[in-house]
Amino acid sequence: MNKKYQTIISTDAEKSGLVANWETLQRIFIRPENEASRIALVKYMEQILFGLHDFLQKHVGITREAGLRQLSDRFKNSAIGKHPEKKLADVIQGIIEDIAPHAVNVASPYFIGHMTSAIPFFMVHLATIVSALNQNVVKLETSKIVSVLERQVLAKIHRIIYDFSEDFYDFHIQRPESTLGSFVEDGTLANLTALWVARNRCFPPGPGFEGVEAEGVAAAFRAHQVDRCVILVSRLGHYSLEKACGVLGIGNGNIIPVDIDADNRMDIGALKREIAVIRNQSPGVKILAVVGIAGTTETGTVDPLGEIADVCRTHGVHFHVDAAWGGPVRLSDKYRTLLNGVEKADSVTIDGHKQFYMPMSCGMVYFKDPQAMDSVAYHAAYIARPGSVDLGIRSLVGSRSAVSLILGSAIEIMGxxxxxxxxxxxxxxxxxxxxxxxxxxxxxxxxxxxxxxxxxxxxxxxxxxxxxxxxxxxxxxxxxxxxxxxxxxxxxxxxxxxxxxxxxxxxxxxxxxxxxxxxxxxxxxxxxxxxxxxxxxxxxxxxxxxxx
Ligand SMILES: Cc1ncc(COP(=O)(O)O)c(C=O)c1O
Structure with a gap:
């Protein structure tokens, strides 16, 4: 055994029979330790797939009664044991019997408080495959077919929103220079990506200026003679937009909340008035974007997207739609018209872990213009080389998992x-x-x-x-x-x-x-x-x- 890797065996570890050494370490990279553990692991997988929610439903309801104080008292030891404390089978059993009942049974039909719910059971299979394959979609060398498949999934969802011609999708679907959209962690990062692109397109490079991405916001403001940059969104906008404006150097105080009407939708008259005030009285203020919401977090309402799009077109302003919640409504023949106007957006956020019923977490952002994300392209010598198919070139995220495999498969299973x-x-x-x-x-x-x-x-x-x-x-x-x-x-x-x-x-x-x-x-x-x-x-x- 390689001495370098051999750990010193403590008396306790000897007693429990659990030791970390080079041999056992190698075994866990190949297969379960022995036949008995293999059988136990298969049994637990079955329990996770079919028994967990039934058990929670029958015995726990939404969550088992236990104060947070009481629970946190159990999790106060911050030391990591030198030697293994448990076998995997015991860990899984512990999670099923002790952790899961105190987690929240979001799969219960009585859990109707948040945008998190039951997921189809096959999602667990798909998520397991993603872990087992462990592809890294940042680059082709660590994902190959998955990058290609991801481009197809992006095109399918893009089509739900924009419904361009067959020719359009034939041309862009696998073209490395085109980016129809991008997978990110969640809706927050999707909104951030959309506004990142909007910001960079608002302050593009010009003579003596290399662009806001290279020179920063202060230089961009100087180069474009701007004192302040704002975005407009209804009072019901999600707080992720504030984070985005903070991160992008726009300042979250520069989000102008637009009044809503009696139906909780952006008041289009109020939007026009706000823009007129800015245009007439504040020449140094640049409107970076107007954000329409398709399914507000609190009331689920949809802004008048078509009308907002027209206002944006008149003023040459980026129109982003936050359809983190409502996006998949486009799949319903009965209700798709509720999202009319979304196809006019320059960018659209959709969350897979919301109404695509995917496991946590999957955010997506789509762009009408397949070249829009060029403004946020990055290259590195070891990956994402210019001209390569690497999806990491135009992506806020670096290493990331193949969630597109889950969404793509789910779409095939569900139709x-x-x-x-x-x-x-x-x-x-x-x-x-x-x-x-x-x-x-x-x-x-x-x-x-x-x-x-x-x-x-x-x-x-x-x-x-x-x-x-x-x-x-x-x-x-x-x-x-x-x-x-x-x-x-x-x-x-x-x-x-x-x-x-x-x-x-x-x-x-x-x-x-x-x-x-x-x-x-x-x-x-x-x-x-x-x-x-x-x-x-x-x-x-x-x-x-x-x-x-
Ligand atoms: C309308 C809207 N946008 C964005 C988000 C942010 O999504 P996430 O929690 O996935 O970051 C939410 C979350 O509830 C939302 O409702």
Missing amino acids: RKGYALLIDHGIETAAAFAELIKRRPLFELVTPPELNILTYRIFPGPLKQEWRSTGLEKRKQLTRKLNHINITVQRMQREAGNSFVSRTTLRRSGADDIVVLRSVIMNPLTNMAVLTDILNEQEYLYHRLPET
Whole structure:
């Protein structure tokens, strides 16, 4: 045995029989230690695939009752043992029996609070294959066919958004110089990539200036005689845009929130007014981009994308659509028109781990112009050489896994129709849920669903009556009271662990902030019986509040 790699065996390790040495180390790179471990690992794989969620459903609900304090007390030892403490089979068993029950059972049909839900069981197979192959899509030399396949997947999703001609896709799909889109970690990085491209195209190289990417924002502002750079997005924009503006040197204080209309969509008149003010009164201000949202995080609403696109075209401004949530609605024949106008966007964000039902995490950004990402191209001597097919040339991310293999396979397994059924179910169930809420006197529907997200709140009958007959000051008091009720009931329901609805605070101009319960209907097993149970539980909890 190579002495260099031999570890000193402690008395404890000798007793448990677990030792780290060169021989055992080599074995784990080849196969399980012995036949018994092989059988155990296959059994656990089966349990992960088919038994885990059933077990959680039956015995745990949303999550097992245990305080965070109590849980964190168990995870305070920061020392790494010198020798192995457990075999893989024991580790897996420990995760299944001890960790999973305290994680959150996002697969439960009663978990309707966030944009995270059950995934089809085959996703686990696909994710396992991705780990087993361990391709690195940064370059062809570590991914080969996967890079080519990824280009195909990007073209398929690009086509869902832009629907260009067959000739367009034939030409660009495998052309190394064209980039239809890029996989990144998540929606946050997709938005960042879109604004990165928008920034670089806004401050391109010119005489005596090498471009913002090379010289930085201060030099770009000087070269282009700009004092300030802004982006405009509705008040319901996702906070990832703030991060992006921070990272890109634009400054997150330079996001101009555009007012929303009564339906929580960007008020197009307000957008035009904001732009007119900037154009007429602030010649040193450059509008970097306008962002439309296709499925806002809080209310699920879709901005008037076509109209925003027209405004952007008139003013020559980059139009980005954050369709992290709503993008896959384009797959539904029934509801695809809700996203009309997205095809006019210069760039579009879509999350695979949202309505493509992929495991965490898969962000994507698409560009109408296959040359747009040239403005963020990087080369290195050891990879991503000029002219190569390496996908790392035009990508915010360096090393990354082959999530495109999961999405590409999922699309083949589901077909457009499979995804459409999921989208339609979400939208239609949310609409029926809204009607149910309207019929229950204890509740008030606050934002009706356009897609599959809605907000509502507990608003007891007597308080509704009081609200109608009272003035501004008293209404402020009532809002505070209602906010307190809704926060408390949401918390109680979460802690009870049978179901989960999230909460958020809606800001409305000229009125007080209101706390609402937010539900996201994406699990195909969430039906009206489940939703009735959830309302019943909230009603039950409300009646248990002190002094109501
Ligand atoms: C509209 C919208 N954009 C962007 C994001 C960011 O996505 P991620 O959490 O994948 O970074 C979200 C997340 O919920 C979102 O709802």
